[in-house]
Amino acid sequence: MLLLTKTSSVKTFFSPVVCSRLYRGLSSKSNPSEKEAEENAQATTPMDPRVLDQMLPYMTHFYGNPHSRTHAFGWESEKATEDAREKVAKLINADPKEIIFTSGATESNNIAVKGVGRFYKEKKKHVVTTQTEHKCVLDSMRVLESEGFKVTYLPVNKNGLLDLKELESVLTPETSLCSVMMVNNEIGVRQPIEEIGKLCRSKKVFLHTDAAQAVGKIPIDVNKMNIDLMSISGHKIYGPKGIGALYIRRRPRVRLDPIQTGGGQERNIRSGTVPTPLVVGLGAACQIAQEELPNDEKRVSQLANRLIEGITSQCSHVILNGDAKSRYPGCVNLSFAYIEGESLLMALKDIALSSGSACTSASLEPSYVLRAIGAEEDLAHSSIRFGIGRFTTEAEVDYTIAKTVEHVKRLREMSPLWEMLQEGIDLKISKICVNVAIICKSRTATYYVKDDSELQEHIDENEKIIEKYHRKINEIFQLIKENTANQKEIHWSPIALDFKKMEEEQKRSCMEKKTQLMTNQQNIPEDKGVYL
Incomplete structure (x- = not known):
C-alpha cells in the first residue's frame, strides 16, 4: 500500500517477506504443489522488495531528467x-x-x-x-x-x-x-x-x-x-x-x-x-x-546440493554438465539419459525451468554450449537447467526433486533404449540402432551406421536386436509421420528424434550413402532399404 503525504512524497510500507511471496505467487499458506515452483534464476530473478521500495519515489515524485541541470x-x-x-x-x-x-x-x-x-x-x-x-x-x-x-x-x-x-x-x-x-x-x-x-x-x-x-x-x-x-x-x-x-x-x-x-x-x-x-x-x-552475498552464497550452495543429491540418489544415468568444482552452485545443468529434455520440460510445466537444449520446432540441434564441451548428442538433447536463487525455498526444491524423479522414470518407461538397457543389452549395440541410416530387410541383416568399426564387431548381435525392435522402430517412425502437425503432444524419445532427424537429413544424401554401402557390402539387395 502507498501513503501520499501533503508534500507529495511517496513512502512505501511493503513487508519484504510478504512482497517476496507475492512476487513468487505464493502466500504464506500456499503449497508449492498447488502453485508454480520457480527455479529459473539464470533467465531472470524476481525484484527484491527493497529494490522496488527505493525505485517508487523516482517513478512518481522525483521524475526529473537527470541531464537537466537548471532546476x-x-x-x-x-x-x-x-x-x-x-x-x-x-x-x-x-x-x-x-x-x-x-x-x-x-x-x-x-x-x-x-x-x-x-x-x-x-x-x-x-x-x-x-x-x-x-x-x-x-x-x-x-x-x-x-x-x-x-x-x-x-x-x-x-x-x-x-x-x-x-x-x-x-x-x-x-x-x-x-x-x-x-x-x-x-x-x-x-x-x-x-x-x-x-x-x-x-x-x-x-x-x-x-x-x-x-x-x-x-x-x-x-x-x-x-x-x-x-x-x-x-x-x-x-x-x-x-x-x-x-x-x-x-x-x-x-x-x-x-x-x-x-x-x-x-x-x-x-x-x-x-x-x-x-x-x-x-x-x-x-x-x-553486497550485504547479502555471504548468506546468499551459503544458502544457494546448500539448496543446489540438496537438489543434485535428491535427484541423483533416485535416478541413475544422470550427468552433471560442466566442472563439478569450478562453478556457480546456483546453476545446475543435468542431462537425463534415455529421455528428451523437451518432453521432461512439458511434463514439469508447473515448475519454471529451462532446457539446456536450444531445440525449437524448426531445429533439432542441441545447445552449442553442450556441443562445445563434447556432450553426446542424445545427452545434449536431454539436458535441463535448474536455477536456484535468493528466494528459492526448500519446499520448492523438494517439490522439484519429487516431480523430476517421477517424470524421468515415466518417460524412460516409454523409451526403447531404456528397455534395452534394462534387459542388459550392450549400449554400443543400442547406439548402432539409434545411428541407423538405412535398415535393409534382407535375410543377412546388415546396417549402414556412422561407425563402421562397430558395424563389423556387432553385426551378428544386431541381427537379433533389430529383429526384436524393428517393429517398435517402425511404429515410432509411423508415429512421427502421422503427427508432424501436432508434435507437442508427443513425448519424443531419443530414438524417435534421431529417426526424425535422419528422415530430414537423408533426403539429400541417402543415395550417396547407399552407393557407398553397396560398395562395402555387395550382398545387400538394392531395393530393400527403408530410408529414414
Missing part, C-alpha cells in the same frame, strides 16, 4: 543517478567514473566487443573469445568478422573450462581484445578470470568479461582480476529489467568507439536519457547483493 527536478534525479553509480562501482571495487549505464548486459556486450575492436582496428585487428559465450557476444564477433577482423573462437575442455596455454598461444601483438564469460549462463562453469586477466595484461590485450551471471553472486574485484571491461545485468541480481551497466577501466585507459549516436550522455559512450528509476533500482540491487 531542482533535474538535480534530484542526477544525484540519485550518481549515488546508484557509486553503489554499482562499490560492489566490484571500481571507480564510479568507470561505470556506464546501459539497457542491459546484451547492450554492454555489444558496446565492449564492437567498440574496442573498431577503435583499435588500424593497428590491432584480431579478437579472441570462446565457443561457449553468450549469443550476443558471438554475434558481435561475427559482425567484426564481416568488417574484416580475424576472430579466434577458442574451444573449451570437457569440463567447460578454458585451457590457459591454448589462450596464450593465440594472443598476438595484433590482438586487441579477449572476451571470456565469467560464469556460463547455461552450465554454471566459472572461468579462471583472474589468471586470464594476468595473461591478457602481460600480452597487452584488453580483457572483457560478461559477468551477468556472476555479479552479486560471487565476490568480484576488477582490479585484482585485471578486468578491463565487464558487463552487468540488473534483472539477474533481483533488480529491474531494462537496465545494466558496463565497467570500463580508466587506468590503463580503455578506448572504444560508441555504437550509437545521440546526446552524448554517459561520457559519449552510450547516448540516451538515463532512466533514473531503473538506475536507482540497479544501485539498490547492487547494494543489497
